[in-house]
Amino acid sequence: MIGARRDLQRVRDGHGHHRVTYIELFFDLVFVFAITQLSHGLLHHLTPLGAFQAALLFLAVWWVWIYTCWITNWLDPERPAVRLLLLALMLAGLVMSMSLPEAFEDKGLTFAIAFVLMQVGRSLFVAWALRRHNARNYRNFLRITAWLAVSGACWIAGGLSEGPQRMALWGLAVAIEFASPSLGFWTPGLGRSTTADWDVEGGHMAERCALFVIIALGETLLMTGATVAELPREAGVLTAFGAAFAASVAMWWIYFDAAAERASRTFASSDDPGKIARLAYTYFHLPLVAGIVVSAVGDELALVHPNGHVDLKTGAVLLAGPALYLVGDLLFRRVTTQRIPRAHVVALAALAALVPAAGALTPALLSVATSSVLVAVAAAETFWRREAAA
Secondary structure, eight states, X not given: OHHHHHOOBOOOXXXXXXXXXXXXXXXXXXXXXXXXXXXXXXXXXXXXXXXXXXXHHHHHHHHHHHHHHHHHHHBOTTSHHHHHHHHHHHHHHHHHXXXXXXXXXXXXXXXXXXXXXXXXXXXXXXXXXXXXXXXXXXXXHHHHHHHHHHHHHHHHHHHHSOHHHHHHHHHHHHHHHXXXXXXXXXXXXXXXXXXXXXXXXXXXXHHHHHHHHHHHHHHHHHHHHHHHTTSOOOHHHHHHHHXXXXXXXXXXXXXXXXHHHHHHHHHHTOSOHHHHIIIIIIITHHHHHHHHHHHHHHHHHHHHSOSSOOOHHHHHHHHHHHHHHHHHHHHHHHHHHSOOOHHHHHHHHHHHHHTTTGGGSOHHHHHHHHHHHHHHHHHHHHHHHHHHHO
């Protein structure tokens, strides 16, 4: 019994999948705040430099969340020690999120320290927890910790630097963290991991990532509602509002109507779930979620300035948001179903065709056009699926 109490791993009985616990949902609340901070930051610094900085910060936020998702796939969040870990990560995540708007100004070191504490501290905890109970994953987390320590040094050095040096060092840190899983976290003396070593429970991982998509969609609706509440009820505003709502519904429909559940079943029954977890959920959910965030910014601009001609930044985010989302969903489905959805390809071509016409439209009308593309994808896939089932 003493050994059982010390083992913090989830119990796997081979039937069903681990449920997402309340503490995991509570942990995610910090990332609702983080996504809001990122959206507002991009909205107020909508320049090539601002977009690059927002992208770096978004990658960091996603990476700290998805790594935590991996560890709660192995460790039981209902155990007090794991629960305390998640609460400590929440505190550090709140500090990290509060620092996001000024991460490239005077809060850079605060952001970096909070981020590195989350990444390295969590990995050290998992290595300790698995040391006597799962030798293979214990070695995995020794490798992961080594890589995170190297990237962490870059994050801290960037926080101590300014301007271009900070961006360069943080860009290097992101590159190290994003390359490391593909390299199997190769470490001198410890070798490398393989996807077969990452014995994830597919249903739990799929549900966690689906919940993050819900977080991003919820932030989109939050921005839309808060903005419309302060605007006059004129035709342009109402048109942009309708388009924004339709786009959010379509994005939900495209992901959740059938694709998420079908992917979850494929994931759970896979002979190599680690490979699917790395590609479909760790990497390819990135453009999907980024598309939702960028779409929220585009909706905000269309609501505030619904009439007149589309300027470059408004056109860029209104078109890039749906395009990123469709690319991410296309890649996700390619890994989980071994097929490329034809509706997505047609829709991406339609968005590309809107580029030369964007300047002749108002922001509200361009929002209607991009939303219509997403709605058409949702409708087409629903029709084809029902035809196939008939």
